[in-house]
């Protein structure tokens with residue numbers, strides 16, 4: 001059984017594990033601290049990670065200060081590396097129904113306080129801003145958030161990893177964390193199964209990885225690797241509760257839920273002036289190359305790890321037709337001729353108040369978590385990673401991220417409910 005000694009070990013190398021390792025290694029370097037930082041993942045490529053399944057949207061229009069600060073801090077950073085991550089800062093155009101219109105009006109003073117440019121327009125002005133819209137039914141108003149847009153999630157993750165590697169971070173692929181030994185309220189070591197030798201055929205390996213991530217069904221005869229760690233950080237996304245269980249924390253705050261996205265083609269519909277668009281029906285959509293990517297979060301979706309894509313087909317019963325095409329066509333008649341191209345399913349890690357967790361795990365001295373930022377893991381990643389690094393190295397947060405403490409498990413300032421959540 002191989003082994004490694006690490007000062008900091010992240011479990012999960014999605015956008016948050018990769019960003020966390022980058023921010024931590026950068027901060028340690030700035031402080032002149034030499035420390036061994038490692039990140040393990042069963043699936044470093046991220047075929048099943050939420051990081052490669054998302055819509056690429058970034059905005060800071062939340063209700064709670066912690067989420068606003070994290071996203072604003074991230075967007076400032078994304079602006080500085082815009083070309084590398086293909087940041088198209090073309091805004092968020094949100095057509096609101098009554099409930100979300102009330103919410104954005106209530107939140108607006110906070111956006112002003114944070115210097116976020118968010119314009120609010122009455123429904124009758126929608127066609128002058130979005131000429132494609134020819135049916136205003138159900139629209140109470142339109143918000144246009146300018147410090148917002150689209151980024152390429154793959155490029156951002158690779159940026160974090162590349163910079164982290166330059167700072168000496170080690171990434172261990174095909175390692176599935178299966179055991180954490182805890183002594184006197186401290187995590188001592190993580191035993192991971194090394195599935196690298198399982199099958200050389202890429203397709204078969206992907207199937208096996210999916211089975212493990214869906215069912216937690218791992219072959220206990222596989223070789224193990226021991227990672228002794230000074231500090232353990234759970235960044236396993238929708239699988240974070242499984243890792244929590246390994247160190248004895250009963251995590252009832254995070255539930256995995258399937259979310260689906262489709263790629264469609266629609267001749268004559270030009271979305272190139274806009275970043276993300278959102279309809280009152282909660283469909284979000286944007287231009288991606290020559291096509292359009294659209295998503296819809298059906299609220300009746302049961303919890304569970306389900307990667308099956310079920311939004312295909314053109315029959316009347318098809319969820320694609322019912323939840324995506326019909327509402328889009330109803331709002332914009334130019335969507336009449338649509339060609340369905342493909343789609344995929346990924347995981348949301350949902351919490352009761354729709355805000356994530358960042359902080360030390362209650363009852364454990366050296367275990368931290370940064371997870372379940374639900375539909376905002378990408379847009380929050382740099383701010384969350386910087387706050388995590390502050391906590392790990394300095395034990396306190398920098399001024400711009402001072403509300404980070406609200407995201408602790410204890411929710412010391414109360415629940416951080418987010419209504420403008422998709």
Ligand SMILES: Cc1cc2nc3c(=O)[nH]c(=O)nc-3n(C[C@H](O)[C@H](O)[C@H](O)COP(=O)(O)OP(=O)(O)OC[C@H]3O[C@@H](n4cnc5c(N)ncnc54)[C@H](O)[C@@H]3O)c2cc1C
Pocket residue numbers: 011012013014015016017040041042043044046048049050051052053054055056057058175176177178235236237238239242243259260261295345346347348370371372373374375376377378379380
């Ligand atoms: C359809 C959809 C649309 C979305 N749209 C947006 C959007 O527009 N903007 C936005 O900001 N966010 C969006 N999100 C949310 C965003 O994708 C997530 O919040 C973010 O990717 C979470 O990143 P993560 O690093 O926490 O998790 P992940 O990317 O899922 O990474 C977790 C990693 O942990 C690994 N892992 C799990 N268990 C183990 C184990 N036992 N051992 C080793 N490794 C393990 C997994 O292999 C995985 O790579 C969307 C999500 C979905 C599904």
